Amino acid sequence: MKKKSSIVRKILICFCAFFIVSLLGLLFLFYGPIDSFRSFWITTAMTTMKHQYLATMLYSDETIQKVLKENCIIEVEEVTNPNMIKFRKYTSSIYKNQYEKEILVHDEDALYKVIEIHENTYHGFLVAVYDPSRIHLATTAYLGERGESILTVSERENAIIAMNAGGFYDPDWNSNGALPHGVVISYGQVVSEFTSVGYGGFIGFDQENRLILGNMGKYEALSMGLRDAVEFGPFLIVNGKRSFIRGNGGWGVSPRTAIGQRQDGIVLMLVINGRLASSIGADMIDLCDIMERYGAYNAANLDGGSSSELVINQEIINTPVAGGTNGLRDQSTFWVVV
Numbered sequence: 001m002k003k004k005s006s007i008v009r010k011i012l013i014c015f016c017a018f019f020i021v022s023l024l025g026l027l028f029l030f031y032g033p034i035d036s037f038r039s040f041w042i043t044t045a046m047t048t049m050k051h052q053y054l055a056t057m058l059y060s061d062e063t064i065q066k067v068l069k070e071n072c073i074i075e076v077e078e079v080t081n082p083n084m085i086k087f088r089k090y091t092s093s094i095y096k097n098q099y100e101k102e103i104l105v106h107d108e109d110a111l112y113k114v115i116e117i118h119e120n121t122y123h124g125f126l127v128a129v130y131d132p133s134r135i136h137l138a139t140t141a142y143l144g145e146r147g148e149s150i151l152t153v154s155e156r157e158n159a160i161i162a163m164n165a166g167g168f169y170d171p172d173w174n175s176n177g178a179l180p181h182g183v184v185i186s187y188g189q190v191v192s193e194f195t196s197v198g199y200g201g202f203i204g205f206d207q208e209n210r211l212i213l214g215n216m217g218k219y220e221a222l223s224m225g226l227r228d229a230v231e232f233g234p235f236l237i238v239n240g241k242r243s244f245i246r247g248n249g250g251w252g253v254s255p256r257t258a259i260g261q262r263q264d265g266i267v268l269m270l271v272i273n274g275r276l277a278s279s280i281g282a283d284m285i286d287l288c289d290i291m292e293r294y295g296a297y298n299a300a301n302l303d304g305g306s307s308s309e310l311v312i313n314q315e316i317i318n319t320p321v322a323g324g325t326n327g328l329r330d331q332s333t334f335w336v337v338v
Contacts, residue, residue: 100294135267138334151314163334185230
């Protein structure tokens with residue numbers, strides 16, 4: 001009996017010791033001298049919208065605001081110069097690097113090519129689209145009422161590729177995707193105009209199929225000939241100039257969606273998985289790095305988190321984490337290749 005009690009006592013002591021060590025370890029991470037972890041935790045929580053409590057329950061408002069100021073992205077204050085985009089076919093067999101080769105080596109009649117992105121902390125997919133005239137902005141058929149699944153929209157648009165685009169009004173973090181942020185232009189027409197704060201600048205294609213980025217008004221965007229566009233951000237690269245990123249950029253680490261265009265006109269559609277054991281997600285630095293690596297001359301961040309979705313030929317390519325059917329959530333705007 002004494003021997004049994006001794007074993008139980010030793011187990012309890014070991015358990016208590018493990019608990020204390022674990023608690024001290026957590027306290028060290030959250031409140032110790034490692035600023036990078038605290039920045040990662042706060043910026044990631046504060047940009048998820050639905051899980052901001054993970055930061056607010058641990059840190060004061062003063063600490064949170066201090067961290068957010070130390071981690072931000074300062075965009076290039078320019079509007080895309082469309083004259084710098086020169087559509088051309090690459091005929092040489094000499095490439096600047098392996099990434100350019102990945103983009104440029106493809107079947108002659110290929111519309112697109114999927115490139116898997118593998119890094120230590122994230123995994124995703126980059127789709128090179130060789131004919132940007134086929135890219136358009138699709139919306140839910142019920143703007144102002146409810147969003148739709150990317151699969152539904154993809155099927156209706158007869159889309160080969162579909163990817164989520166701008167953000168949408170989500171006051172309770174569980175909305176139905178009815179109201180896209182800002183001005184939405186589809187096939188040259190303003191189809192939605194919902195005023196909200198912090199959605200970013202225009203991201204869209206003009207009549208010459210050039211990706212235009214710029215902080216401007218609706219009428220200026222239309223005068224520049226934008227045929228399909230949303231308002232979101234931040235901009236990652238404008239006219240070949242990379243945005244200045246302080247810390248991790250302030251957007252934390254999450255699933256990500258971005259779009260860019262090379263000077264030769266090839267469009268880059270990027271979706272990064274996140275919130276998974278195999279892929280925790282990417283930050284703004286990661287997005288800039290990927291876009292620069294593959295030659296983007298202009299590139300912008302799109303709605304991420306649980307909105308990041310990529311569908312090709314009616315098949316879900318990435319791993320959405322919204323929790324709905326197939327991990328998808330109803331949304332309001334989508335980039336489609338038709």
